[in-house]
Amino acid sequence: MTETKGEKILDKKFSRRQMLKMTGLGAAGVAIGATGLGGVIKTFGMDFLDDDSTVTNKVTFYGKHQSGIATDVQKNIYFASLIVLVKSKQELQELFKMWTPLAVRLMNGEMIGDSMTNGMIPPKDTGEAKGLDAANLSITFGIGPSLFEKKEFGLTSKKPAQLKDLPHFPKDQLDDTYTGGDICIQACADDPQVAFHAVRNLVRAASGKVSLKWSQAGFNSVPVVNNKKQTPRNLFAFKDGTENPITSSQKDMNEVVWVQSGESKNWMTDGSYLVARRIQMHLETWDRTALKEQENTFGRHRDSGAPIGKKDEFEAMDIDRKDDKGNFVVPETSHAFLAKSVDARILRRAFSYSSGIMDSTGSYDAGLLFLSFQKNPDQFTKIQNSLGRIDKLNEYITHRGSAVFACFPGIQKGSYIGEALFKTL
């Protein structure tokens, strides 16, 4: 928002603050009463929870699906995995109710509270995003299998069969520091400060109710040609996401990504499962590898992204092709061959990271925050099992972190995040 716009919003916010105080949200920042959000809306009008259609670079909050999945991939991510500290179902439910209007505001590029406090209390918004626009912020909430194992929430019967920790894969070297979590918040934006600000303010508003287990910032540099976004390259310089389902195709997305009615627990219909893997990439080793070997490792040409032996990125992979000596054109141990040889598709939505160096070795602590969405984590597991021990890429990467989350369906105006999970309890 511009300063001018900021002033306008500040004016609006002052009246919002009065409103919030009356509902008790102002004081604790969390206490939308047991009457539920619907009541608040009816009493005070819907406007403070609306997507603001006048905002530039704005992703819509409300809809059939959560944002940050089919949303065009943004430049930055701040991904947080949280541990839940509250001890009752009601407190958990209130947590998501409390987060809902905050997420709307954040995605509108607004401060989450009036910054003109009397000075005697901490500002409601941490403030570092003031003056920045919405930056296409998307916020995606999910819950992990460990949440269902906490008996105090009484959610056991609601646990989808699909939501379970991933199996151990060959070559996994998982570090508990980057593994698991009860809740995830994926904040993606075209500005790193806007993405971080979103997570920071959501976690802060839930102070004492959740704690950070792990987090990872990442980036995605998307080349633009004639105003058309291209497939971004990972830190090995290969295009990442070529085989993705078309996010604008309802058919593709319904087949691969969105849980359809009857396919999982009902509360997950129109939701999606998220697999997160923190994958260290051994850049120094890769950089000493011949181009042909790099291409045989991925099964694609580096420059064009085309399958080996082809010209265009989007030509079919066609792994059955053989050369005149009868050898596979795309090597059988290549990443693409193995991934393609199982009947499973996923929506990759990965981000690179470069977090300084590894103390112990002096090499880069850099790699990929691999994120994929699918209607069933088994789609990922199938592919990962196919890669198994023989994927040539294993020589150059190490999986250090892993988590799986059930990402709720979208939120309708007047509802709140995860309502379907709680409402029939």
Place this chain on the structure above:
Amino acid sequence: MTETKGEKILDKKFSRRQMLKMTGLGAAGVAIGATGLGGVIKTFGMDFLDDDSTVTNKVTFYGKHQSGIATDVQKNIYFASLIVLVKSKQELQELFKMWTPLAVRLMNGEMIGDSMTNGMIPPKDTGEAKGLDAANLSITFGIGPSLFEKKEFGLTSKKPAQLKDLPHFPKDQLDDTYTGGDICIQACADDPQVAFHAVRNLVRAASGKVSLKWSQAGFNSVPVVNNKKQTPRNLFAFKDGTENPITSSQKDMNEVVWVQSGESKNWMTDGSYLVARRIQMHLETWDRTALKEQENTFGRHRDSGAPIGKKDEFEAMDIDRKDDKGNFVVPETSHAFLAKSVDARILRRAFSYSSGIMDSTGSYDAGLLFLSFQKNPDQFTKIQNSLGRIDKLNEYITHRGSAVFACFPGIQKGSYIGEALFKTL
């Protein structure tokens, strides 16, 4: 660069590659002969070392001063501190000669070598920036005091009196992991992948000659109002850099930043000294602090950035003001009061970072990569000593890393980085 543009550059590059092979630069990527770069230029023409004025979002490499100092602050930084492994003055000199044309190419948004290799060798460029434009990349080279202590280089007599490790400051909790270094490369760009790519390729081209000591990625989110860049906010939401000298004012810059003839060793004339501090910011503590206390800590208003009691960010700080009870309006223990109470100015060019969480505490590993340029590090030391033990900000921050570097003057066409240091040996 767009794909179309990429193709054009690729064509140019092929002929460049032939040229480079003839000089021996092609094979090792490093071996510009002892005849010096001047010879290469005369033989093969100047064009391959030119700033490419046709490139969009381009910072100029050549000039009186290095880029990345007076350059408008970019959105991203990848800062690397290196240890030198070579053992002779000549090898050190060749390192900087080798880096010079690579830096020109990187800042032109070019690949540093032909990507159409025969496949049997590693590609010259790591490739992850292909398709991205120059992104206002600046690259700034500096050398640390430790380089002069390595007797094998015979540089002892060239060491400027100004270039010495910073004194220990009260409250410092420095970690060797983020401290010191023989050489720094500061790569700033409006794209994180472009910044990282620059450092990665420069370090890789010097494989076996340098190793990474520490590095830090960071970001700066600059609000834009009416096409005018505003002062960015740090993660405490306060504007950072309000008191900076005007980078477009030669007078300001000559007084504060650029070493003038006779002020230091001759080889540093038109150069500048860089102080780097990795400052952890305790966000959770800060976020529990009342706004008034936050403002008394900085000595400024959070929203406007104005000195306490004033309205506009750029109004004079005027620390002598007292209220009608005779108390200082800007608290005597505030960061701004203490910084202003000494006669010293610096050019701050800081970036925020958010690198996951601290394993031990679960709190954010986030803060400020403080970078300041000044004609003498004593300017920084004066200010930091004034902050001393009483700066209220000390309660909320911890200095974890520290380094100081002498950043060479700018490079003239036909010369190379640091030539003045080496040429009179």
